Amino acid sequence: MTRARQAGEAPAPEPYATEAICGRILERHRDTVSVRKAHVATANLARIIEAVLRLSSRQGFHETSLRDLAKASGLSMGGLYSYFDNKNTLxxxxxxxxxxxxxxxxxxxxxxxxxxxxxxxxxxxxxxxxxxxxxxxxxxxxxxxxxxxxxxxxxxxxxxxxxxxxxxxxxxxxxxxxxxxxxxxxxxxxxxxxxxxxxxxxxxxxxxxxxxxxxxxxxxxxxxxxxxxLARPAQSPPGSADRDGRNPAAVP
Amino acid sequence: MTRARQAGEAPAPEPYATEAICGRILERHRDTVSVRKAHVATANLARIIEAVLRLSSRQGFHETSLRDLAKASGLSMGGLYSYFDNKNTLxxxxxxxxxxxxxxxxxxxxxxxxxxxxxxxxxxxxxxxxxxxxxxxxxxxxxxxxxxxxxxxxxxxxxxxxxxxxxxxxxxxxxxxxxxxxxxxxxxxxxxxxxxxxxxxxxxxxxxxxxxxxxxxxxxxxxxxxxxxLARPAQSPPGSADRDGRNPAAVP
DNA sequence: GAAGAAAACGAGCGAGCGCTCGATTTTTAT
DNA sequence: ATAAAAATCGAGCGCTCGCTCGTTTTCTTC
The missing domain is CATH 1.10.357.10 (Tetracycline Repressor, domain 2)
Incomplete structure (x- = not known):
């Protein structure tokens, strides 16, 4: 899943930072992301996804409008569509x-x-x-x-x-x-x-x-x-102890 | 929570049927439900809630429109509003x-x-x-x-x-x-x-x-x-057995 | 069965949605 | 410095949303 980095590139010190993860996402979606410069695309995608995760945790993904997302990520309406072709793809x-x-x-x-x-x-x-x-x-x-x-x-x-x-x-x-x-x-x-x-x-x-x-x-x-x-060698099998409290179910 | 039924009324045979539950809801929301005849209100509220539970389980509550809900419950747009004053109340x-x-x-x-x-x-x-x-x-x-x-x-x-x-x-x-x-x-x-x-x-x-x-x-x-x-009288406390496999965390 | 009350109806309102596209800014190459 | 290319912008389009309200239907009562 994680590809080897090119020589000269700084090794990611934190593999689960949003930016690092977005780098991997970018590789998988090169065709839907129209921005070609990798570092620009990664940075913006990270801002978009960071924003959508934050907004969705409060109000849900469906209720997060693309206008909210544009404002929170610092991009414009149209700018967002350079990174995905529709909301579902995101x-x-x-x-x-x-x-x-x-x-x-x-x-x-x-x-x-x-x-x-x-x-x-x-x-x-x-x-x-x-x-x-x-x-x-x-x-x-x-x-x-x-x-x-x-x-x-x-x-x-x-x-x-x-x-x-x-x-x-x-x-x-x-x-x-x-x-x-x-x-x-x-x-x-x-x-x-x-x-x-x-x-x-x-x-x-x-x-x-x-x-x-x-x-x-x-x-x-x-x-x-x-x-x-865990198996307990010198003991009776689980479930056999304390079989008293069997009560009739209160809910029919 | 459950009130005694009036004499002559049939005792609810199934206390967790939608209709029975809606009867209880109705008691709690008499002021927001404008329909006064109890059996009509209960029946319609049951159809509304049955529909909203079914539709929401598929697509979520937010994404369930009141037009969908009207169609599924058999009531009209306006009719719904005799049972709640807004979608949030529902x-x-x-x-x-x-x-x-x-x-x-x-x-x-x-x-x-x-x-x-x-x-x-x-x-x-x-x-x-x-x-x-x-x-x-x-x-x-x-x-x-x-x-x-x-x-x-x-x-x-x-x-x-x-x-x-x-x-x-x-x-x-x-x-x-x-x-x-x-x-x-x-x-x-x-x-x-x-x-x-x-x-x-x-x-x-x-x-x-x-x-x-x-x-x-x-x-x-x-x-x-x-x-x-469960306490196991003749045995060492839980967690003390098989303490071998301690591995370093794979995720930093 | 006529009159009044209760309940149900559904077209229409403003607002906000996802999405587009020509204009504009920024970056790159010469 | 300048032109081409890449990236970004944001008003506008068609549509659906929650909700309202004057009208119509159904029920109740005598």
Whole structure:
């Protein structure tokens, strides 16, 4: 996904800065961006996307008019259309970048990790949380704005989600086969881990207000998940203890 | 919240049918609804809300025009305005109903349950899941559409969420004090349980496609949470096992 | 079944939307 | 310095939006 930089160009010190990400977007959309000088195009695209992420987080993408966006990004109405051919394309640029980045980062565990399910699971949790922290506005946007759009945009978002869920399911499967994890339903368990990770960026404001650090959250989720699924050799299987409180459902 | 019905009126057999809920909404908004005959108003309000929930789930509330809504509900443009004074009020009607129902149902455990934390936690999980299942379109709407709206609507939604989270924190706190639960950080754990419950209605389509029943999901979440937090007398505390795979974060 | 009240109707209003395109400014090359 | 090319500009177009209000239909009552 990330291409090697040309010699002489300064190496990006911060690969998840808006400008760096927009460089990658530009490569993927050279045909829709009519501005040819790369550094100008990258800088302006970064201002546009920074603005659209900020405005959309407040009022939603649909409710963000191109006039608002022009004002916030410092370009004119017509100027914007040098960077995308219509508003939907702008949305797709962001969604595909998020999906591709997530797949590229989470799909490449460091050597030695993938072989040990317990370590791999740990790495997936921590890396997922740190990636979404570094690109928080992007992931929130993808999560919130994917709904209610023409099929292609929706597809990209849900496919991306399923892809990472499948990574978790794969690790759990291998761990269960090796006897490291004790899991009844692998797919369901993978489904339950996903929202624990999404909560960190979807409800970021709540955790910020409480002063919860990412280190604390990583540790909390890791402990929670491991306590739930790690095989405990000298003990009865989970779910068999404390079977008292079975109450009739209050809702018919 | 639910008032006693007048004698002679048929008792509602299904308290979470759209019509029944709309009856309650009507009581709360008698002043904004100009139609005076109760059964006419209830029926039409139900058709309006059923339509707006359906259309919004596809395309979002903002993107649902009142012309679409008029067509889908079988009323005219002007007719709609006999039931709300502006589009925002319609949104607030739904949000407040969801928040009030959740608080009323979850805040009233059957006698005997609230005294035993383990049973109370179980009841909260199952009741939350069954309530959101019975009112799924309502909860999805509240979750998805609360963003990007004037402060009051946003407030209602986030307050409702925090209220139920506090119920969980309370139970966990009591259980930890009694030694039934082994929990390091009660507030963080309560925060982690919430998204497990929300996932059931937010990603309902995924679970439907997989054929996951609500019974299966209730059991899965209950086991997952209990395995993570139930005190295990004859064992080392959670988080101390398998501390090998600590890897450096891949994301700076 | 006629008269009054209640409810429903839908064309029309101003405003704001996404998008275009000829004019203008800035950059590059000679 | 100047001309060609690239980039930017912003008023204007057609359209849809939320909302109104005089008219028509339906229901109630005697």
């Amino acid at each position: 949305l797709l640029m962001i969604l595909t970048e998020v999906a591709q980045t997530a797949e590229a980062v989470l799909g490449n565990p460091p050597p030695g990790v993938a072989e040990r399910p317990a370590a791999h699971l740990r790495w997936l949790i921590e890396t997922h949380l740190r990636l979404t922290e570094a690109m928080q506005p992007w992931f929130v946007f993808a999560y919130m704005e994917a709904k209610g759009f023409p099929a292609p945009a929706r597809r990209i978002a849900t496919e991306g989600e399923l892809a990472t869920e499948r990574m978790f399911a794969g690790v759990l499967e291998r761990g269960a086969a090796e006897g490291v994890f004790a899991i009844e339903d692998v797919d369901l368990t993978a489904s339950l881990i996903k929202p624990l990770l999404q909560d960190w960026y979807v409800k970021r404001a709540k955790y910020r207000k409480r002063g919860t650090t990412i280190e604390r959250y990583v540790a909390g989720v890791t402990d929670f998940v491991e306590s739930a699924i | 949104l607030l009607m739904i949000l407040t109903e969801v928040a009030q129902t959740a608080e009323a149902v979850l805040g009233n455990p059957p006698p005997g349950v609230a005294e035993r934390p383990a049973a109370h936690l179980r009841w909260l999980i199952e009741t939350h899941l069954r309530l959101t299942e019975a009112m799924q379109p309502w909860f999805v709407f509240a979750y998805m559409e609360a963003k990007g709206f004037p402060a009051p609507a946003r407030r209602i939604a986030t307050e409702g969420e925090l209220a139920t989270e506090r119920m969980f924190a309370g139970v966990l706190e009591r259980g930890a004090a009694e030694g039934v639960f082994a929990i390091e950080d009660v507030d963080l754990t309560a925060s982690l349980i919430k998204p497990l419950l929300q996932d059931w209605y937010v990603k309902r389509a995924k679970y439907r496609k997989r054929g996951t029943t609500i019974e299966r999901y209730v059991a899965g979440v209950t086991d997952f949470v209990e395995s993570a937090i």
